Amino acid sequence: MTMRTAARGPDFGDRRYELAFPGATDLTYPYLAELVTGRLLNNVGDPFQHGHGHNHTKDAEVQVVRWLGDLFDAGPDVWGYVTSGATEGTLHAVDEAATAHPDVTVYASAAAHYSIAKAARLVRAPLVRVATDEHDRMSLDDLRERLLADTGRAAMIVATVGTTEREAVDDVAGIAGLCDDLRITRRRIHVDAALAGVPRALLSDGAKPGFGFDAGATSLVVSGHKFLSTLTPCAVILYPRRPSVQDQEQIPYIGSADTTISGSRSGHTPLLLAASLLGQGRDGHRRRAQRSRDLAAYAHGALRRIGWPTRRLPDAFTITLAQPDLLPRPWVLGGDERTGRIICMPGVDRAWIDELVADLDARLHGRIHIPVPRHDSHGARPERAAT
Ligand SMILES: Cc1ncc(COP(=O)(O)O)c(C=O)c1O
Missing domain, CATH: 3.40.640.10 (Type I PLP-dependent aspartate aminotransferase-like (Major domain))
Incomplete structure (x- = not known):
């Protein structure tokens, strides 16, 4: 692992954008x-x-x-x-x-x-x-x-x-x-x-x-x-x-x-x-599971309301969705070119879902413009910009 700077420590990314992998993060010890x-x-x-x-x-x-x-x-x-x-x-x-x-x-x-x-x-x-x-x-x-x-x-x-x-x-x-x-x-x-x-x-x-x-x-x-x-x-x-x-x-x-x-x-x-x-205990874990299921139902409903193709199996924390192309924030939705996913594990915040849905909605209705990255002569990509 490369340390970015000794003072700031390693860069682990922002948890909020990592919605595709099922690691719960709500319990700490x-x-x-x-x-x-x-x-x-x-x-x-x-x-x-x-x-x-x-x-x-x-x-x-x-x-x-x-x-x-x-x-x-x-x-x-x-x-x-x-x-x-x-x-x-x-x-x-x-x-x-x-x-x-x-x-x-x-x-x-x-x-x-x-x-x-x-x-x-x-x-x-x-x-x-x-x-x-x-x-x-x-x-x-x-x-x-x-x-x-x-x-x-x-x-x-x-x-x-x-x-x-x-x-x-x-x-x-x-x-x-x-x-x-x-x-x-x-x-x-x-x-x-x-x-x-x-x-x-x-x-x-x-x-x-x-x-x-x-x-x-x-x-x-x-x-x-x-x-x-x-x-x-x-x-x-x-x-x-x-x-x-x-x-x-x-x-x-x-x-x-x-x-x-x-x-x-x-x-x-x-x-x-x-x-x-x-x-x-069983009761605590049952409550955590129910909160995740509720959040998955919420996310599924929010995506459907904006018209973004999405699917969810009964009782699942996982939602699959049509893979968006470039978005203004670095969402990690896993999957392949066609299908991405959100897994509402304990620790995922409803506000993050709202933020993603807002970005998808803006994308859908053409309210954001992200220039297609051009490769310069050395193959380096320019920074993505959102307007
Ligand atoms: C259904 C299933 N089985 C097995 C594994 C493998 O687990 P691990 O990476 O801990 O070996 C995973 C991990 O994503 C999984 O989702």
Whole structure:
């Protein structure tokens, strides 16, 4: 990272313009500053085995695993750990499936996160892409055809709860039912709930989609730096019981089993997760989620009122919108040339939405003029100017 000037510190940009990526920023933990910046804390090895050292936070890690295990109905024998991110969690689950069933095929929808392809590649398992329906959910009809085309092999189906682009939620109970119908017993159903697992699980009973262990999941990952506002990347991988295939042998050097993908692991992220989960409790997180949903509905309505093309799936924090060309302020809307997105995570302010909508409205009605940038002979771009 380049420091701009020693006096001003690094330039992290203005949070208000970063609406495309789902990092909540409303919860902060100043009381943890001394521990997080002043202590080496390394949760090396299995979180349920303390190991030789004392400079770890495995008790907090186990609390986090149990808290989330309860939320997703994992039962009393829940096992899991705090990973570096959802990618590592999914890799752990795909590796578990491939170790138990070396002939496994990985299935994921066309809307699944790019990390699934990486996990399949790392364990040398074939990846089959399943089509999506009009709401970006995995098509069960297409999944049936793909499974039938590959009968006899074990199946690892990765369902997504909150796809990266539109926050679609795959039908985990439907996937499990389909596997039962097709008598696929050598199977895993991993739920990539990185983005929307916690807020969707906190919906009221009538509105809550079934995607936890009671619905047929065999493993599930949720992110810490998305909804839970840990402010540094991390995630939690969960299983209803300790997977038996990962190496259970005690490693003398660390005094615990090597059941995780990473060796040394952050002891700080379990503290941040515990502070978020226990500090807010289910009620606090439910209120945060509802505020985000309300803001997403507000943003969607405001865009529609000015006539800007936009879409939002039910209960989503995510809105997709027609990608604007140049705007007077440096909005980051992600996506591609046609479609951008706004994700109303906790920490996004309604005033920022108003500012964006005003800029889009002005663009739509030709009230702003931004000269098309010209390249000079050295290829440098002149500053953009708004009038
Ligand atoms: C649905 C989904 N899965 C997985 C990931 C990967 O998470 P990470 O970058 O923490 O590995 C993301 C991140 O954007 C995501 O949205």
